[in-house]
Amino acid sequence: MKKITGIITIAVMCGGVALAAGDSPAPLGFSEQEGADQLALEAEFDRRVNPDNLDMWMQRLTAEPHHLGAPGTKTAAEAMAEAFRSWGYEAEIETFHILFPTPKERVLQLLSPEPYTAALVEPAIEGDRTSEQADRSLPPYNAYSADGDVTGELIYVNQGIPADYEELERLGLDVKGKIVIARYGGSWRGIKPKLAQEHGALGVILYSDPADDGYAQGDAYPKGGHRNQDSVQRGSVIDLPLRPGDPVTPGVGATENAKRISREDSESLLKIPVLPISYNDALPFLKALDGAVAPDSWRGALPITYHVGPGPARVRLKLAFDWTLTPAYNVIAKLEGETYPDEWVMRGNHHDAWVSGAADPVSGMVALMEEARIVGELARAGNRPARTILYAGWDAEEPGLIGSVEWVEQHARELDAKLVAYINTDGTSRGFLNAGGSHTLEPFFGQIANAVMDPHKGITVGERRRKLLRLIGSEEQKKALDAGIAYPLSALGSGSDYSGFLQHLGIASLNIGFGGEGGGSQYHSAYDSYDHYVRFGDPGFLYGAALAKVAGRATLRLANADILPFDTEAFTRTVAVYLDQVTGLADNMRKETAEHNERVRDGIYAAVADPSEAYVPRIEKDPVPHLAFAALENALAKLRVSSAAFDEAAKNLAEGGANISKRQQAELNRLLYRMERKMIRAEGLPRRPWFVHHIYAPGFYTGYGVKTLPGVREAIEQRNWQEANQQIDILANILTDIATHMDQMTTLAEDLSD
């Protein structure tokens, strides 16, 4: 007989925020005896984590530039594959062929009133050894900018997000035929040129304002860690929220002989040129603007009065790229499971960078390497995992999550069948544990956060995070703590390699890192270097080691659990919160629209406008109708019933002490991990069929930022009331299907209890 305690301890043990450090509740999904074994295994895992190994790997991986296509990237991939093999893994390099542009020509000139040619370089810094490798590095550029040579008046659009274009309209201005300058921030960078293009701009300049990550935040590099006058944020501007991955092999793996569409036919490629610059390069351009003074919230920290323009500044932007099919080297290592070899748990981090990439991605990659080393050692010492564990070092993440997406597309059928969960990291630094993921894993992850100690504070990383939320968390996060959630997971949008797994295949995922006390970031700059990281990011690799313990535990527990620790209640509770948000969103928009329209009718905007400034008459908006939320409310009610019924059945199963075979366990486990598959729908979201998950998606106009219940939420935000009602019905059906799936789980659990 095998008494499975874990499955019912969720409410009793996991939720309790009062768990003292050092408490060791039985891990969810384990029987009593095997739970004790697992905890002993984890203690042994912790003992073997050695920060020096992270340091050594970081030195190796950051020694040479290792962007997609760089010689150093292939070398690094081979070194990692070799290491995996030495630790007992089957390891291979799986290569894809990616359309990847690199710059041939970059020219940015202020033509008038005062001519200036942008330097577009990040000079070497004394004390930063790899900053001298500019000859072998990718210079500052935005990958998947179009080629182009455009000249026009300059206009400043703040962050270039939808709200900024609304403000421009109020100012009576537009970007048509102009070159836009936007500061980073407020959205994923690719949204900025996408919107500029939609509004008719000729080209786009992106720059890092010191207000956002420079001297206004803290001392600049090398005195402090923050972005300095020359530091540039590189990055992709492929249309990530439309579809990540290789732009010319939509939906299929970019193998050597894959069918490719033309660049012109690729929906995810821009038609206009875009270039990122430092604030030293941006200052002459911004100074040369006149016209309206920028609205308060548009002003950065440069010592000027920010003007919107357009003009009198005239600008030339000329960009040309080599568009080359470039090999991407995914490192895939496998340790076959002893009991359930066809149930897989995957752990990944990308290895490609823009330049040295010490923080992004190497700091996460080196934690993964240390985890894999120890898991391999433990297996050889007789603790082979029950399920198969896969480790991935992805290439081509920076250009658009391409290495992982192509791999996911190539192996979709097998992953759909076998992959239980995917655990991602992508850089880490000093500070607090930040985790997002599938809420079916929320209680599971809460236990893990409560099992790993903060390296400085004498409390667990879960406890420290809860104390932070008590101080500065949102009302929703505080409510979650009050409800006994040990670690309120955030929802996943996009921006790293979990996207293909979660949003394209419906595989439950986690994304984990530490941060918040890293003392300044050189995100996507040549100064994101080893020398920077060990001074500011994570001196001594203490938080890197803590990350290895968190991610290592998550991997091992998922690999070894008798019953997979997927939770119905946490999911149901979270969906209820999201539903409250979207109904509240519609209500607020209705109220604000009515108020706005009343103000227009009362002449308030016209009366209050400064008579010395241009005034564009404000117009009434279409009123917000009441949406047919009843279908969703009913589906949620059904979900609640089904979730509670499964909880009850699982409790009886655990307490009943039934004798469950491995086959029966596998049957129940298969239903459990396939619950997340029910959240997807083959047709996908409106206008972006690649994204099929209907609980989590990246925002179409925010990029990385998540939109939960995306079909409904974005239809409301876009004031598309008809689509909102359609999406409400679609989502109601999905929730009903999930409830039905839970009912199957309940039936099986009841059968097994008999």
Added chain:
Amino acid sequence: MKKITGIITIAVMCGGVALAAGDSPAPLGFSEQEGADQLALEAEFDRRVNPDNLDMWMQRLTAEPHHLGAPGTKTAAEAMAEAFRSWGYEAEIETFHILFPTPKERVLQLLSPEPYTAALVEPAIEGDRTSEQADRSLPPYNAYSADGDVTGELIYVNQGIPADYEELERLGLDVKGKIVIARYGGSWRGIKPKLAQEHGALGVILYSDPADDGYAQGDAYPKGGHRNQDSVQRGSVIDLPLRPGDPVTPGVGATENAKRISREDSESLLKIPVLPISYNDALPFLKALDGAVAPDSWRGALPITYHVGPGPARVRLKLAFDWTLTPAYNVIAKLEGETYPDEWVMRGNHHDAWVSGAADPVSGMVALMEEARIVGELARAGNRPARTILYAGWDAEEPGLIGSVEWVEQHARELDAKLVAYINTDGTSRGFLNAGGSHTLEPFFGQIANAVMDPHKGITVGERRRKLLRLIGSEEQKKALDAGIAYPLSALGSGSDYSGFLQHLGIASLNIGFGGEGGGSQYHSAYDSYDHYVRFGDPGFLYGAALAKVAGRATLRLANADILPFDTEAFTRTVAVYLDQVTGLADNMRKETAEHNERVRDGIYAAVADPSEAYVPRIEKDPVPHLAFAALENALAKLRVSSAAFDEAAKNLAEGGANISKRQQAELNRLLYRMERKMIRAEGLPRRPWFVHHIYAPGFYTGYGVKTLPGVREAIEQRNWQEANQQIDILANILTDIATHMDQMTTLAEDLSD
């Protein structure tokens, strides 16, 4: 028979926010016939207002520096007195002798790490003609700084207000033995050195950060109107919220032979040196600071990372002053009333400036001159006012409201007996009507705001203000509009010449100006010039003319009303709002204190603190007891009853058509205007007996900023619970006395109705 309609029209006519522009409800306090005459008189007044006269007077008054003691000041006073005489007034210059320091020596040096000597000058600007008069002007300094020669480490304290010292304590820092640098803003300037001194600083540097009034707000002078790199805010640092006026003649007029105390014995003088500088001068000092990075909200707009220090910057500040008894020339003009010569209405503005003072104070002074000219003309044409009108051009306002305060102290007995109300202005610019004052005058002022047209917008200045409040007003202001208040008056703190009248004698007061669209201020700088004002402040003097119409109406209506338009309901309603605020303040502090203490006990602050930074353990605060507010609630209930009873009696009196003699009217009027006297109490506020008003006072630690119900509110803010309960009782007695006074008014009105 004389039917007085005005007195009951408050609720019916005045409150209505729907009053269309051009509506002319009978003015409050006038009989029907006389109301019509009054409106005709005001129409004639408006016709005679000529912006060219404001322009002419501004050119005359700003041609020479006219600070206290400057030759140009005496000339200006004489020219104004002569003009008043030419318009039919008895006019005199009443001279007081004021202790006034002017700089002999000003030295500010950064000694290390990089030596720098502050320039301390405002250079001439092309196109600003008076900026070339530095040889005849007062240089940048803070009047009533102590003499001193101090050297010490520098420390940045943000705005140097109480919350900043709490933050310093959390950082484990203090200012003892150091020289403090603080930016302007967040309080009246005198609070900054007062607090620095209380905390043991050796000296203080004040500077204007471009975040607050420089390039971050708009283009700097001369391109735009905002403060530039060299512009310095001069100003007094006498202890204004303790006691305004001459520092060595407390409580009595500073006549030539007045008894004077020594400087050492004056409580309102600082013991440490303080100097204001430009941001160009401040930058090397701020750059030389290291230590903790300044908290987010402390960061200004200079292109540096703001550090707190202390040090490594070491600073020397050496200041020496001539402390001279200086003649101050108050210009007082009188037009005797025809019917009630011993009931006075007074209208004032100061004429002294720091340099040219085009905006402050001349822009208000020239409106007053135009009003007086027209009132004189109208009197000669047969419309002599019923009451006596006094016009004042105050000297020595800038050093500490001294000209008006000495005059008030000198004439206290007569003013107490005769002065019905005081109407102040002190500079104006383009924009919205801003008015503060005694809430007994709120309905009266609402009618006036509804009678004057905005020069650009085709609506009244009252209507434009209401539309602004609908858009960006506080919840309290919106509620007031909902309740039908046409112009919600703000409460008066300090910062101009109404202070002596209102807060020392209990004379109902108004303070009026336009503003908000002035395009940048050169407050207390040499660049507050005619050339600046006519480009940015009020081109064409259109809002100056509107101000003359508002203040002229207020003066004439108060001078001519049959029954003085003091209102009991508006006062009672306002006190109820303030009482809500102070009980809410105590409740919030109780809640926040409990929350804070719980966080301390839970170790939240310690757990969340960055381990790489110094952490000062947070300690529990004394819990906030429940205060004995019942006495105040009961007094308010009584006030409500008495106020309603008077309203009823006044209505009956008006409708009854009783035949009321001038003597009877005078008796009722005397009770009406003396209602404000009941708000004062001879003992004054704790620790500052000069301030005797218990509804309105400047904040002891905010300076200009008002504290309503100050005895109670400040005791709570200072966590002095015993004093809070004492002040609750005192205020309850005052409200009860006011209710009793209203009862007397009711009895008289009932007697007259019989």
